[in-house]
Amino acid sequence: MNYDVIGDVHxxxxxxxxxxxxxxxREVDGHINHKDMRKLIFVGDLTDRxxxxxxxxxxxxxxxxxxKIAHYVPGNHCNKLYRYFLGNNVEIxxxxxxxxHEYLAxxxxxxxxxxxxxxxxxxxxxxxxVAPHDTFVVxxxxxxxxxxxxxxxxxxxxxxxxxxxxETYPDGRPKRLDWSKHYQGKHFVIYGHxxxxxxxxxxxxxxxxxxxVFGHKLCAYRVDQEQFITVNSKxxxxxxxxxxxx
Numbered sequence: 001m002n003y004d005v006i007g008d009v010h011x012x013x014x015x016x017x018x019x020x021x022x023x024x025x026r027e028v029d030g031h032i033n034h035k036d037m038r039k040l041i042f043v044g045d046l047t048d049r050x051x052x053x054x055x056x057x058x059x060x061x062x063x064x065x066x067x068k069i070a071h072y073v074p075g076n077h078c079n080k081l082y083r084y085f086l087g088n089n090v091e092i093x094x095x096x097x098x099x100x101h102e103y104l105a106x107x108x109x110x111x112x113x114x115x116x117x118x119x120x121x122x123x124x125x126x127x128x129x130v131a132p133h134d135t136f137v138v139x140x141x142x143x144x145x146x147x148x149x150x151x152x153x154x155x156x157x158x159x160x161x162x163x164x165x166x167e168t169y170p171d172g173r174p175k176r177l178d179w180s181k182h183y184q185g186k187h188f189v190i191y192g193h194x195x196x197x198x199x200x201x202x203x204x205x206x207x208x209x210x211x212x213v214f215g216h217k218l219c220a221y222r223v224d225q226e227q228f229i230t231v232n233s234k235x236x237x238x239x240x241x242x243x244x245x246x
Contacts, residue, residue: 002224003131005041005138008075008192009060010213011050011098016059018231019218025069032067041129043192044075044140044160048095049213050235054102054114061117065124072125075140075193076160082122085115127151128159134187136223141176141193142205145185162193178245180205190221195242199228202245214241 004023009016025034046060047053063070074082081099084090092100103111128139130148137148141162147155163177176194180202183189188204195211199219210230212218215237217230 001132002036002038002222003041004038004229005043005190005208005221005223007043007208007210007219007221008045008195008212009042009047009050009056009218010045010077010095011047011053011056012212012218012233012235013050013052013055013059015212015218015231015233016056019220019229022229022231023220023222032063033069038069040070041138041190042070042072043138043190043208044073045077045192045209046072046075047081047099048077049098051098052102053099054106057114057118057121061121064121065117071129071138072121073127073129073138073140074122074125074160078122079160081118085119127156130187131223136188136190138190140191142179142183142191142207143189144179145183145187148185148187176243178202180207180245190223196244197242200245211238211242214238216242 025032040063042060046056060072064072077095080090080096128137128143130137137143139159141159143159147158163179164174165177167175183203183205185204190206190208192207192209194207195209195214196207197216200207206221208219208221210217210219212233213235215233215235217232220229222229
């Protein structure tokens with residue numbers, strides 16, 4: 001099976017639709033598929049900050065649950081939205097407020113539908129995706145070699161959030177350790193979470209979050225061809241939101 005892995009979408013629905021078209025996914029007889037039988041994998045953080053988070057949920061739900069041509073692993077923003085839908089007391093900030101604003105504008109029937117779709121999507125998702133024959137792993141914020149095969153609380157925290165440092169950015173976001181420099185595994189790890197201006201390859205890992213919601217690009221990595229396919233963002237460019245590890 002050949003896979004296209006898509007970086008953090010963050011509510012950039014129009015860019016996602018353009019990227020899927022560019023990748024060759026088409027609707028035929030009411031189902032979205034690819035003529036070469038390819039499948040998609042989403043690295044998480046479908047929602048928040050961008051303009052159409054709910055449409056992204058609807059589309060990814062369809063691709064995963066109905067058309068069955070996609071896999072999805074959750075990100076930290078997905079986890080927070082899931083906890084909000086469970087009724088937990090979560091802070092409505094760091095982008096969640098944009099998704100909740102969309103959600104509260106819906107009528108009661110539409111709210112129930114989108115909440116149900118997202119909860120079902122999240123609940124069926126693996127913490128991280130291990131490809132057939134152990135060729136590669138997709139994890140939102142990455143994963144260390146000794147964590148693959150585990151699902152304990154330490155692994156969950158790492159996969160969703162990475163390794164926070166004591167330092168923070170001016171807006172309060174924590175800075176993250178470049179864990180990839182310490183990775184020694186046989187699996188090729190594909191991840192997102194930390195926006196970078198170009199795909200960041202380190203050891204046997206690859207970051208494909210090109211910061212679409214911050215005005216740069218939405219990226220897909222075609223695993224079998226080792227090819228990057230991108231579309232330009234429609235959002236305002238925010239250069240201070242990108243990290244450089246080089």
